[in-house]
Amino acid sequence: MTDNDTTPAIDRSPLAGRIVDTLIHRIGKDERAARKHDWLAATILTLRDEIIDKWMASTRQAHAAGAKRVYYLSLEFLIGRLLRDALSNLGRNAEVAEALASLGVDLAEIEEIEPDAALGNGGLGRLAACFMESMATLELPAYGYGIRYVNGMFRQRIDDGWQVELPETWLAHGNPWEFERRESAYFIGFGGEVTGNEAGHVHWKPAEAVEAVAYDTPVVGWRGKRVNTLRLWSARAFDPIRLDAFNAGDHIGALAGQARAESLVRVLYPSDSSSAGQELRLRQEYFFSSASIQDIVRRHVQYFGDIRTLPDKAAIQLNDTHPAVSVAELMRLLIDHHDLPFEEAWEVTRRTFGYTNHTLLPEALESWPLPLFERLLPRHMQLIYAINGRVLREARKSPSMGDHSVAAISLIDENGERRVRMANLAFVASHSVNGVAALHTELMKQTVFADLHRLYPERINNKTNGITPRRWLMGCNPALTALIRDAIGPAFCDDAAELRSLDSFADDASFRERFAEVKRSNKVGLSNFIRESTGLRLDPDALFDVQIKRVHEYKRQLLNIIETVALYDQIRSHPEKDWTPRVKLFAGKAASSYHNAKMIIKLANDVAKRINSDPSVGGLLKVAFISNYNVSLAERIIPAADLSEQISTAGMEASGTGNMKFALNGALTIGTLDGANIEIKDHVGDENIVIFGLTADEVAAKRAGDYRPREIIEGSRELSQAVNAIASGVFSPDDPDRYRDLMNGLYDRDWFMVAADFDGYAAAQRSVDARWADRSNWQASAVRNVARVGWFSSDRTIGEYAREIWGAM
Ligand code: NBY
Numbered sequence: 183m184t185d186n187d188t189t190p191a192i193d194r195s196p197l198a199g200r201i202v203d204t205l206i207h208r209i210g211k212d213e214r215a216a217r218k219h220d221w222l223a224a225t226i227l228t229l230r231d232e233i234i235d236k237w238m239a240s241t242r243q244a245h246a247a248g249a250k251r252v253y254y255l256s257l258e259f260l261i262g263r264l265l266r267d268a269l270s271n272l273g274r275n276a277e278v279a280e281a282l283a284s285l286g287v288d289l290a291e292i293e294e295i296e297p298d299a300a301l302g303n304g305g306l307g308r309l310a311a312c313f314m315e316s317m318a319t320l321e322l323p324a325y326g327y328g329i330r331y332v333n334g335m336f337r338q339r340i341d342d343g344w345q346v347e348l349p350e351t352w353l354a355h356g357n358p359w360e361f362e363r364r365e366s367a368y369f370i371g372f373g374g375e376v377t378g379n380e381a382g383h384v385h386w387k388p389a390e391a392v393e394a395v396a397y398d399t400p401v402v403g404w405r406g407k408r409v410n411t412l413r414l415w416s417a418r419a420f421d422p423i424r425l426d427a428f429n430a431g432d433h434i435g436a437l438a439g440q441a442r443a444e445s446l447v448r449v450l451y452p453s454d455s456s457s458a459g460q461e462l463r464l465r466q467e468y469f470f471s472s473a474s475i476q477d478i479v480r481r482h483v484q485y486f487g488d489i490r491t492l493p494d495k496a497a498i499q500l501n502d503t504h505p506a507v508s509v510a511e512l513m514r515l516l517i518d519h520h521d522l523p524f525e526e527a528w529e530v531t532r533r534t535f536g537y538t539n540h541t542l543l544p545e546a547l548e549s550w551p552l553p554l555f556e557r558l559l560p561r562h563m564q565l566i567y568a569i570n571g572r573v574l575r576e577a578r579k580s581p582s583m584g585d586h587s588v589a590a591i592s593l594i595d596e597n598g599e600r601r602v603r604m605a606n607l608a609f610v611a612s613h614s615v616n617g618v619a620a621l622h623t624e625l626m627k628q629t630v631f632a633d634l635h636r637l638y639p640e641r642i643n644n645k646t647n648g649i650t651p652r653r654w655l656m657g658c659n660p661a662l663t664a665l666i667r668d669a670i671g672p673a674f675c676d677d678a679a680e681l682r683s684l685d686s687f688a689d690d691a692s693f694r695e696r697f698a699e700v701k702r703s704n705k706v707g708l709s710n711f712i713r714e715s716t717g718l719r720l721d722p723d724a725l726f727d728v729q730i731k732r733v734h735e736y737k738r739q740l741l742n743i744i745e746t747v748a749l750y751d752q753i754r755s756h757p758e759k760d761w762t763p764r765v766k767l768f769a770g771k772a773a774s775s776y777h778n779a780k781m782i783i784k785l786a787n788d789v790a791k792r793i794n795s796d797p798s799v800g801g802l803l804k805v806a807f808i809s810n811y812n813v814s815l816a817e818r819i820i821p822a823a824d825l826s827e828q829i830s831t832a833g834m835e836a837s838g839t840g841n842m843k844f845a846l847n848g849a850l851t852i853g854t855l856d857g858a859n860i861e862i863k864d865h866v867g868d869e870n871i872v873i874f875g876l877t878a879d880e881v882a883a884k885r886a887g888d889y890r891p892r893e894i895i896e897g898s899r900e901l902s903q904a905v906n907a908i909a910s911g912v913f914s915p916d917d918p919d920r921y922r923d924l925m926n927g928l929y930d931r932d933w934f935m936v937a938a939d940f941d942g943y944a945a946a947q948r949s950v951d952a953r954w955a956d957r958s959n960w961q962a963s964a965v966r967n968v969a970r971v972g973w974f975s976s977d978r979t980i981g982e983y984a985r986e987i988w989g990a991m
Contacts, residue, residue: 223356272406300352344780345771370473371388422439470505475498543736645986647974727824765806826853
């Protein structure tokens with residue numbers, strides 16, 4: 183970055199010297215030739231060298247203590263950027279910034295070009311990333327296991343209002359964080375046949391195989407006390423090239439094995455709400471499960487000798503059912519490779535596994551057609567039959583289990599095409615099954631798992647989600663963090679519950695003033711970003727009303743957009759009224775094959791275009807859809823939000839975690855009584871949150887009864903005007919019928935109860951306007967939100983998992 187290097191070497195700090203040394207000897211560039219990416223890589227590699235010592239010390243310490251290890255198996259880790267997090271957790275921010283400055287390099291600038299590692303879809307993947315950081319912070323010896331996707335979550339471009347998906351190439355400049363462990367490679371078989379010999383020994387001879395190779399990324403806990411490992415698997419062929427085929431002239435066929443192996447880890451399935459049900463997905467699930475379980479078993483035997491003590495020294499947590507085939511894989515290794523009898527293997531397995539459920543949506547519950555499962559994993563299919571036999575015999579013994587219940591518990595779905603039910607497999611094979619918020623856990627007991635819950639009434643438990651305050655307060659909102667530290671001292675940095683002491687500052691006018699200044703400057707920052715990326719100018723004094731998350735009908739971006747249209751109507755009809763200036767911000771990705779979600783994105787963009795160019799609303803209402811929502815964008819938007827939209831149909835959002843991030847950064851929530859919103863309300867108090875809408879029970883009752891959305895729409899002037907305007911093409915003059923089907927869906931079915939909740943939502947929004955008018959009261963509420971949501975730290979969540987599920991603390 184320096185055009186010519188005039189800094190005399192002697193003035194350099196040792197750290198600056200090390201960065202330059204890394205640049206020269208490991209990147210192969212001198213200071214003159216180095217570009218931003220080279221400085222970024224040199225900085226990361228230098229830091230990584232220091233992390234390695236702590237990393238090795240952490241491993242040695244766990245080994246010496248004979249400690250129990252936690253294994254978090256997840257097909258997704260939505261980690262985002264790592265440099266800022268690592269610097270701040272190591273307390274090295276200032277020092278590194280200074281060293282780089284002495285080299286003419288701006289730390290903030292190189293932080294900004296670090297690729298955002300998006301190996302996940304949304305909440306589930308981000309939760310896994312927050313958990314990794316909290317496990318290191320709480321000094322738990324833990325490993326995350328997942329897949330090193332070459333292409334993570336797609337990059338979203340908005341073309342003429344439509345979502346376009348582009349491949350994200352996060353590895354384009356290499357990945358300086360990771361270590362390739364060529365020595366940690368495992369054989370992963372698929373297909374083939376199973377034979378038994380007279381002695382009862384079973385032999386599986388797979389028809390194909392790939393090799394799983396480990397890539398390790400260090401995960402630094404707060405204050406660098408412990409460094410854990412995120413181990414992601416890549417695939418390679420045993421024979422990278424088949425020379426016989428090559429020499430015979432089949433140059434493409436000779437490479438087919440490698441191409442097949444690579445296809446396994448090529449891409450993340452980009453749906454956050456429905457099971458893809460495709461063979462490649464099952465292959466991915468088995469590939470990473472098998473590699474992880476083999477690695478866990480190898481480590482245990484190496485350290486402790488006897489595989490039968492596995493549950494005392496290892497806790498394996500399944501992040502939803504995506505890794506559930508691990509259960510059958512562990513059984514296979516115990517029985518076929520370690521000669522345990524079935525019953526003993528089953529005991530070891532059940533004491534080792536825990537399963538976390540993240541959704542009750544029927545389309546997200548994974549099940550595999552039996553013929554596919556059997557063809558790909560014949561030995562595992564046998565073991566699943568054996569497990570099922572055992573479970574069903576147990577169920578039959580219970581007098582409360584009729585035929586209907588037994589069929590519901592079965593690992594095989596016999597309705598229509600026979601399928602393997604992964605949630606049932608995960609449930610029966612775990613000693614703990616948890617939901618992610620209190621309401622969600624109750625609904626698990628009442629709905630999807632009702633029969634399993636009756637058979638195993640002790641198994642289901644709740645672990646309300648959390649977020650890491652290091653990334654979601656200290657990292658993304660340094661100005662607010664500094665203000666809090668000035669007010670209450672630094673204790674909250676080590677224990678988020680300490681934020682409570684901030685509560686009384688809500689009554690301190692001068693504190694509120696400074697709090698408001700921080701929020702305003704974050705809003706100015708976001709406005710500048712939006713102006714640079716979209717050309718749209720925003721007023722930082724307007725109320726910033728934000729809905730950012732995956733786009734899904736149950737999350738009801740449509741409710742928000744329709745209300746925006748209604749507000750637009752009202753402002754135009756009554757321009758003389760004292761309207762609250764508002765900015766409506768949207769961001770989020772739709773699954774590539776999810777038609778309605780893509781239409782909702784287009785609608786948000788069409789509505790934005792029309793409203794933003796209408797001079798009659800002046801500065802009172804602006805709408806923006808910000809493209810390519812990801813972790814880094816969330817870090818920029820959340821600190822600038824005044825109002826957090828958490829408006830899912832009650833009973834459908836398992837927990838939500840964005841809701842926690844907004845509250846922690848001083849936004850008020852407008853939300854339904856769904857997921858963790860309920861617990862947020864309990865913590866911040868009814869006066870500091872805006873709740874509206876049907877409860878989960880009311881939604882269920884309406885769905886069971888005769889819900890008539892058409893009558894509701896026609897009975898609400900505001901709603902019918904807005905829906906008709908959209909349906910008749912007011913926002914799509916180039917294609918007036920564009921939203922006809924989407925709006926007809928509301929009249930005819932409205933599964934997500936947009937009509938039923940509309941009036942309540944609109945009224946809640948007007949009550950938000952009234953609150954905003956009393957600015958000191960608003961700021962007091964915002965301060966109370968920050969002060970009262972420390973409980974939603976993922977440190978609290980992980981502490982509960984460790985004590986109550988893993989027996990590891
Ligand atoms: O998990 C989310 C829930 O919707 C949210 O309420 C909760 O806070 C969060 C953390 O517990 N679930 C989620 O993000 N699910 C997925 O990303 C997902 C991904 C893949 C599939 C299903 C769901 N799949 O079937 O392939």
